[in-house]
Amino acid sequence: MLRFTPWLIAASFVGCKACVGCVDPDFPIDPDDPVIGETDPPEDTADTDPPEDTTPPPPCDVPETEPNDSIDEADQLALEHTACGGFTEEGDGEWLVFPAEDASWIRVQVEAAGMGSAADVAFSIVARESFEVTVITPTMYWEDPWLVFPTLGDSQYHLYLSERSSQFGDDHEWELLASEDKEPVAWTVSEIEDNDTPSGAQTVAVGDVILGTIDSASDYDWFHIQVPDAGEKIAWDFEVEAYTSGSPLASRLSLYDDQIVGADVDDVDFLATSFADTDNFDRDPHIEIQSEGAADWYLLIKNPATDGDDGGSAFHWYSITIANDQD
Ligand SMILES: [Ca+2]
Ligand SMILES: [Ca+2]
Numbered sequence: 001m002l003r004f005t006p007w008l009i010a011a012s013f014v015g016c017k018a019c020v021g022c023v024d025p026d027f028p029i030d031p032d033d034p035v036i037g038e039t040d041p042p043e044d045t046a047d048t049d050p051p052e053d054t055t056p057p058p059p060c061d062v063p064e065t066e067p068n069d070s071i072d073e074a075d076q077l078a079l080e081h082t083a084c085g086g087f088t089e090e091g092d093g094e095w096l097v098f099p100a101e102d103a104s105w106i107r108v109q110v111e112a113a114g115m116g117s118a119a120d121v122a123f124s125i126v127a128r129e130s131f132e133v134t135v136i137t138p139t140m141y142w143e144d145p146w147l148v149f150p151t152l153g154d155s156q157y158h159l160y161l162s163e164r165s166s167q168f169g170d171d172h173e174w175e176l177l178a179s180e181d182k183e184p185v186a187w188t189v190s191e192i193e194d195n196d197t198p199s200g201a202q203t204v205a206v207g208d209v210i211l212g213t214i215d216s217a218s219d220y221d222w223f224h225i226q227v228p229d230a231g232e233k234i235a236w237d238f239e240v241e242a243y244t245s246g247s248p249l250a251s252r253l254s255l256y257d258d259q260i261v262g263a264d265v266d267d268v269d270f271l272a273t274s275f276a277d278t279d280n281f282d283r284d285p286h287i288e289i290q291s292e293g294a295a296d297w298y299l300l301i302k303n304p305a306t307d308g309d310d311g312g313s314a315f316h317w318y319s320i321t322i323a324n325d326q327d
């Protein structure tokens, strides 16, 4: 580094030519002179790379932060991010909350038994703005609970994870992913309440795919189909998709003729029914039936449960596809 020491500055004032030969080689150097006595600092030979980070990476995007056992202590999650934690203490439960963002369908997937954890997990989903709540448990199809639902318009959703047998320990880990999902069904018609009686049935047609919800154990959804006189037998198929696509609803489907209008459902024989219930493997029912000539049919979908917590909610969606061999 070039330094302008006083003598050099003085020499430059009198001109370079005058300077030549006038510098005393024995020019005394005052060691106390702060400039003359200064030497260049030693070159920095230290490694400038930041120290290596030896902390292990986080186990997931959002590790739980205890305490999270009350709704006001919920861990904040975002869509497409995985939360993780463990039931490590007696009575340990975990609240999480995530924003709906712009999603129209959301999937919530828990992983515990499926990844070797000893935890048997259930979760509740709570929509505080629309006052909806339901409990999701593992099913006969899957070891761990999951839910797919059409968003209800709430800005955020709360989840509460718990160990179903109140077990806990270091091997009781869980993971949870909330993500935007595509529509599980392509529906053409939305259910319109009030359709709780045959006389209030919503008229639908072959080719329609109905999207509806069973809000409670007493929510009966009736649909009316006008069967044409085709001069030959028509093979019809009414097929529900719900439970196998992530809805908590296990439904029952029944078909009646027009004797049901104004009558009690227990006083009229059905034309066909599916007795899907909690002991029946086929929780998404379907009905196959042939028509002979013109008729008015009334299709009923309901929850087979007559009471209890699992009766229904806005999360209990279903779709029914109406098809025949002529469409
Ligand atoms: Ca925990
Ligand atoms: Ca907890």
Ligand SMILES: [Ca+2]
Binding pocket: 191, 193, 212, 213, 214, 215, 219, 220, 221
């Ligand atoms: Ca309904």
Ligand SMILES: [Ca+2]
Binding pocket: 193, 194, 195, 196, 219, 220, 221, 222
């Ligand atoms: Ca209804």
